[in-house]
Structure formats: C-alpha cells, structure tokens
Amino acid sequence: MSVDLNLDIHNTSTNDTPDTDVSPFLLLPLPTSPPAARSEAKTLLELSSRLDSDISRHITVLTSNQVTMTTPLIDAHGFPLANKDLMAIRTAKQRINVLRNDSKALRDRVAKLLELAINGDAVQSTSISAGSSCGTSPQLKAFAKVNSVAENSPAQSAGLFPGDEFVKFGSITAEKGLTALAAPGVVVDGTSIQIQVRRSGDVISLTLTPRAGWGGRGLLGCHLLPL
Known part of the structure; x- marks a missing residue:
C-alpha cells in the first residue's frame, strides 16, 4: 500500500486551520x-x-x-x-x-x-489656490514624490513641480501613506484639496483641484512615486 506524502503547503496547518492562499x-x-x-x-x-x-x-x-x-x-x-x-x-x-x-x-x-x-x-492634480510657504518643517515626513507633471494639467495649475515631495494631501500624511490616496472619495472631480509639499527644504501649501476633461489622463495629471 502506498502513502501519498505530497502535502499542499498552502492548506496544511499545524493546528488544522487553513492558511490564506493568495x-x-x-x-x-x-x-x-x-x-x-x-x-x-x-x-x-x-x-x-x-x-x-x-x-x-x-x-x-x-x-x-x-x-x-x-x-x-x-x-x-x-x-x-x-x-x-x-x-x-x-x-x-x-x-x-x-x-x-x-x-x-x-x-x-x-x-x-x-x-x-x-x-x-x-492621484492627479488640482488647481492653484494658494502658494504660501510654511518654512522648514523637518517634523513632517514625506510619503510621495512627484515624478512628472503633465502640461495644462490640474497638477501644473496647482503649482506642482517634479521633485516636490508630498507631506500632506488633505488629511492624509505619511502615517497613512500613498496607498490612502487611492481610496474612494479622496480625489473627487471638482473638489479642491489642500496639500503641502516639501520643496528645497521648505514646506509649501497649495490647493489642488482634480478635474476631468483637462486633456490628459486621470484627474490630476501628475505621476507620483512612493517614498
């Protein structure tokens, strides 16, 4: 009599509780x-x-x-x-x-x-409302970096530039991270968002207004990379 010793390591547990199979x-x-x-x-x-x-x-x-x-x-x-x-x-x-x-x-x-x-x-751009500088704020941790900004996009209108580092996007900070920006209701067409970015050591406040139909892809028109 033969015995099958080929165990499915995704479905055999030390306490008979199946593991999650992704x-x-x-x-x-x-x-x-x-x-x-x-x-x-x-x-x-x-x-x-x-x-x-x-x-x-x-x-x-x-x-x-x-x-x-x-x-x-x-x-x-x-x-x-x-x-x-x-x-x-x-x-x-x-x-x-x-x-x-x-x-x-x-x-x-x-x-x-x-x-x-x-x-x-x-995650795309918004229209400019204010561009005030908050000065150097080392306590604010950046969680995303602007890799590129499309011409005539909401991001460009908001005053974003490649190299800007997001420290705040609405209520989202580094504690929640870049993944939180993809949640439903965070970026809404026509709804302005107060953002803060670090540029050359200074933290700058901007207003970003996502907008469809600006001539490019998405609502913001900028490419973000996680930090």
Whole structure:
C-alpha cells in the first residue's frame, strides 16, 4: 500500500486551520482601469492582513517550543532536541517561509495596482489656490514624490513641480501613506484639496483641484512615486 506524502503547503496547518492562499490573485493579469485596480488593491490589502495573522499563528508554535526560525533542531552531539515537537516546528518554519514569500509577492502586486489607481485616475492634480510657504518643517515626513507633471494639467495649475515631495494631501500624511490616496472619495472631480509639499527644504501649501476633461489622463495629471 502506498502513502501519498505530497502535502499542499498552502492548506496544511499545524493546528488544522487553513492558511490564506493568495496564489490565484498573483496569477491574474493586472487590471487596465483605475477603478478595477483600486478594487483589487483593497481586496489584496485585506488578504495581506490575513497573511500576517497566519504568520503570527505559526510563530506561536515556535515560541511555545522556545525556538526561533534559526534555532538548530539538533543538540551539540547531533541528536534531535528533546522535549520539542519537532514535526510541528518544521511544519511551522516551512509555512512561515511560504507565507512570507506570498506576502512579499502580494505587496509587490498591490504597489503596481496602486500606481495604476493613483497615477491613472485617483492621484492627479488640482488647481492653484494658494502658494504660501510654511518654512522648514523637518517634523513632517514625506510619503510621495512627484515624478512628472503633465502640461495644462490640474497638477501644473496647482503649482506642482517634479521633485516636490508630498507631506500632506488633505488629511492624509505619511502615517497613512500613498496607498490612502487611492481610496474612494479622496480625489473627487471638482473638489479642491489642500496639500503641502516639501520643496528645497521648505514646506509649501497649495490647493489642488482634480478635474476631468483637462486633456490628459486621470484627474490630476501628475505621476507620483512612493517614498
């Protein structure tokens, strides 16, 4: 009688709780529209949180056995460690490695989705209202950098230039990060947003008004990169 030892490492757990399997999402082609990108990014961010919970659950197996990911499972004489659940430890280590790889791949895909959502529709420029300088504010951390500004775009009208670093976008700061700009309701056609950017060491306040139909792609007309 033969025994099948080919285990599905995505669906075998040390406590019979299935781990989150994100492989179907990673195999899909990237969406082509910003709304679809935002929707998928939201789903994947929720899955990322579940992956973190799965990893924590397996780490608990290691801590309960008083070992870490790098702890040898044999003693100085080459014998298996006593009083340890070696099978559970090996399985937990394997699962943690798999889940961490999945988590990295998921974050990479989310970054691509957010770039499409933000630069293709959600994060684009606004019209200029005020260009007052707030002076040097080292306590404000930048979370996005303007890579390019389209001609005649809302971003250009707002006074944005390549190299400007966003420290505040409405109520969004570095604590929430660039991903928050892709959320529904953050960038709305015709609704002005107070922004702050760091330029040459100074923090400058501007008013950005997203606008459709300005002649280019998206509502802002600028390309942002995460910092």
